[in-house]
Amino acid sequence: MSELSAGSDMESSLTEEFEEGSSRTLPEPSLIAETSEGRQEMYPRTSTDEIELRRQQGAVLRIPEAAATAVNEGEVEVSDDETMIINMGPQHPSTHGVLRVMMELDGETVLRSKPVIGYLHTGMEKTGEELSYVQGATNVTRMDYLSPLNNELVYSLAVESLLGVEIPERATWIRMLMSELNRISSHIMWLATNGMDLGSTSMMIYGFREREMILAFFEKVTGLRMNHNYIRPGGVAADLPDGWEEDVELICDTVPKRLEEYDELLTGQPIFRERTEGVGYLSAEEALALSATGPILRASGVPWDLRRTMPYLYYDEVEFDVVIGTYGDCFDRYAVRINEVRESVRIIRQVLEKMPLGDYRTQDKKVTPPPRARIDESMEALIHHFKIYTEGFRVPPGETYVAIESPRGELGCYMVSDGTSKPYRMHIRGPSFVNLQSLPPMLRGGLVADAVAVISSVDPVMGEVDR
Amino acid sequence: MIAEQSKQVEQGALGQDGRDDQDKAEVEGIAHAPSSTDTSAVEVVHVSRAKYLDVVAASKSEGFEMCSDLCAVDYLTYPAPRNLPDGIRPERFEVVVNLLSLSTAKRRRIRVQVPEEDPVVPSLFGLYPGVEAMEREAYDLMGISFDGHPDLTRILMPEDWEGHPLRKDYGVGRVPVQFKEAPGPR
Numbered sequence: 001m002s003e004l005s006a007g008s009d010m011e012s013s014l015t016e017e018f019e020e021g022s023s024r025t026l027p028e029p030s031l032i033a034e035t036s037e038g039r040q041e042m043y044p045r046t047s048t049d050e051i052e053l054r055r056q057q058g059a060v061l062r063i064p065e066a067a068a069t070a071v072n073e074g075e076v077e078v079s080d081d082e083t084m085i086i087n088m089g090p091q092h093p094s095t096h097g098v099l100r101v102m103m104e105l106d107g108e109t110v111l112r113s114k115p116v117i118g119y120l121h122t123g124m125e126k127t128g129e130e131l132s133y134v135q136g137a138t139n140v141t142r143m144d145y146l147s148p149l150n151n152e153l154v155y156s157l158a159v160e161s162l163l164g165v166e167i168p169e170r171a172t173w174i175r176m177l178m179s180e181l182n183r184i185s186s187h188i189m190w191l192a193t194n195g196m197d198l199g200s201t202s203m204m205i206y207g208f209r210e211r212e213m214i215l216a217f218f219e220k221v222t223g224l225r226m227n228h229n230y231i232r233p234g235g236v237a238a239d240l241p242d243g244w245e246e247d248v249e250l251i252c253d254t255v256p257k258r259l260e261e262y263d264e265l266l267t268g269q270p271i272f273r274e275r276t277e278g279v280g281y282l283s284a285e286e287a288l289a290l291s292a293t294g295p296i297l298r299a300s301g302v303p304w305d306l307r308r309t310m311p312y313l314y315y316d317e318v319e320f321d322v323v324i325g326t327y328g329d330c331f332d333r334y335a336v337r338i339n340e341v342r343e344s345v346r347i348i349r350q351v352l353e354k355m356p357l358g359d360y361r362t363q364d365k366k367v368t369p370p371p372r373a374r375i376d377e378s379m380e381a382l383i384h385h386f387k388i389y390t391e392g393f394r395v396p397p398g399e400t401y402v403a404i405e406s407p408r409g410e411l412g413c414y415m416v417s418d419g420t421s422k423p424y425r426m427h428i429r430g431p432s433f434v435n436l437q438s439l440p441p442m443l444r445g446g447l448v449a450d451a452v453a454v455i456s457s458v459d460p461v462m463g464e465v466d467r
Numbered sequence: 468m469i470a471e472q473s474k475q476v477e478q479g480a481l482g483q484d485g486r487d488d489q490d491k492a493e494v495e496g497i498a499h500a501p502s503s504t505d506t507s508a509v510e511v512v513h514v515s516r517a518k519y520l521d522v523v524a525a526s527k528s529e530g531f532e533m534c535s536d537l538c539a540v541d542y543l544t545y546p547a548p549r550n551l552p553d554g555i556r557p558e559r560f561e562v563v564v565n566l567l568s569l570s571t572a573k574r575r576r577i578r579v580q581v582p583e584e585d586p587v588v589p590s591l592f593g594l595y596p597g598v599e600a601m602e603r604e605a606y607d608l609m610g611i612s613f614d615g616h617p618d619l620t621r622i623l624m625p626e627d628w629e630g631h632p633l634r635k636d637y638g639v640g641r642v643p644v645q646f647k648e649a650p651g652p653r
Contacts, residue, residue, distance in 0.1 A: 049617070052617040052618045117622060117623065118621075118622060118623040118624065118625070121623040121624065123632055125608070125633060126632055126633055288532050288533055288569070289595065289596050289597060290596055290597040291533055291534055291535060291595065291597025291598070291601075292597070293535070302569065304569050309569075309572045310572050310574075397547040397548075397550070399563075401509065401536065401563075401565055401574070401576060403535070410535055412535065412536050412565070414536065414538055414563060414565070416540055418545050418546050418547045419546065419547045420546075424540075424545060425540045425541075425633075427536075427538040427540075429535065429536040429538075429565075433600060433604075434597065434600060434601070436600070437596075437597060437599055437600050466623055467623075
């Protein structure tokens with residue numbers, strides 16, 4: 001009985017909400033109450049208004065107005081009883097965590113789709129407001145767990161741009177080295193899971209093997225395999241260990257050879273090409289309009305890479321190519337990523353040559369605690385050390401937006417400071433979160449079996465999508 | 468849906484004066500930020516709500532092809548002076564839009580003040596379809612409504628969640644953990 005009454009309460013609150021919010025008609029309230037997802041759900045065509053329908057069909061791109069209407073006109077009218085709305089996820093192995101995609105199917109063809117997210121939401125932006133700038137990097141590093149160093153980097157760059165501190169050269173080069181290694185490990189991880197999604201389990205094993213090599217190096221440098229908290233405001237946590245050059249050289253020698261093996265395994269493989277070529281097409285206009293960045297945008301033929309076009313760190317001092325695709329299909333996104341690994345290896349070799357000697361963190365006493373040896377002999381140094389780790393350092397009021405090119409696209413951090421030792425507002429622009437919007441136009445008109453390939457090619461990391 | 472919330476935090480300098488002041492702010496045009504708030508080398512534009520859509524549309528035709536980010540800030544407990552240019556009246560909320568021009572490699576940040584009593588701004592969905600998820604996120608976490616958005620629903624929080632967690636008067640650690648459809652506290 002109690003269950004029943006709880007259900008009807010919910011119904012009434014939901015219907016009320018609707019009456020004040022919008023005028024569109026909805027399916028029976030009991031249907032909504034059954035799922036508890038409420039309005040996030042995808043509804044039958046009859047109860048979906050036109051603009052929302054167009055959005056779910058992926059025809060929202062009113063940038064070329066004519067093109068969008070053409071899509072609508074070409075639309076075959078399908079009645080509700082001929083189509084079926086199904087869920088893919090959140091517990092689907094190919095959804096890389098807890099992504100749920102609702103799809104309207106006509107037979108095996110996907111007509112509309114809608115990603116439903118939020119299953120991994122842990123309020124990291126809110127947490128970021130409660131942590132001091134010193135602690136903040138431990139928080140952001142857990143967002144995109146496949147490229148934690150890039151998250152730390154964007155956070156640190158944002159804090160530093162508000163602080164106005166100069167970062168020593170060596171620290172900047174170390175940051176570049178680490179974020180490029182992270183790009184390799186992230187892309188190789190993607191190759192592995194993409195292979196797995198498309199049925200190539202051997203690729204899965206090879207990919208993890210190569211990633212392991214890089215994670216072992218990360219462990220040597222930072223002490224942890226993931227969630228390093230290595231790049232911090234003011235520099236990096238520790239200098240590179242002795243003999244790091246040999247490790248990095250070994251990675252630089254091994255990875256390109258293994259990439260050739262992957263080429264043999266996947267690139268030229270007829271089954272793999274069948275499954276990815278012409279699947280999940282996204283035009284450059286669509287990608288731009290949907291704010292897609294990273295390999296998705298580049299695969300559609302737009303040569304936009306923040307490392308090249310708006311350089312940060314010392315990316316303007318190294319040579320590398322921006323890899324772009326032509327067709328914007330799943331295969332192009334694969335090709336862009338595998339070739340970006342090669343470019344990253346190229347960058348790392350240059351970093352090896354150019355790595356200067358010097359400090360690994362700024363000597364600004366405001367940000368950096370005194371060295372251990374000083375604490376033993378000076379009371380002031382002890383107090384200073386204590387202050388930095390308990391209270392943190394104060395950051396002048398202001399606001400800033402910093403963006404870097406993470407393996408998934410533009411990773412941005414909008415930070416507002418109020419002059420205290422905690423950020424007033426910390427907003428992360430997650431590339432996976434934004435890129436997921438390009439899923440409906442990619443899926444539209446394709447087969448439901450291809451949805452696996454398409455979702456995989458977007459490379460969403462749910463930790464970053466939901467934050 | 469804006470849930471009613473008890474104000475656990477004192478109202479700061481941004482009190483809720485009469486509506487006439489707000490109307491005055493609507494008449495004012497666009498103002499460029501003083502250089503002190505411009506901490507990085509991007510152009511920061513302050514704009515009133517009335518001109519918001521026009522300014523974004525003009526920016527788009529100027530060559531800002533992509534809206535890379537949209538987020539909202541709650542300035543309820545901001546202790547420092549807001550440092551806004553003349554003609555822009557500080558309000559509780561601010562919507563920040565980051566536009567990106569790929570052709571000229573430039574960024575432009577547009578900041579709009581949104582009053583607490585009427586937290587509504589026009590949606591940019593018609594100009595940049597990519598703001599769809601970002602506006603939903605701002606609605607979900609900050610409680611700002613976007614007029615003209617096709618599907619303004621919660622995106623990260625559960626549908627039956629009350630309140631908007633990123634608001635400054637939303638308590639941290641004071642809300643018991645809610646699981647979906649769990650029986651209530653005994």
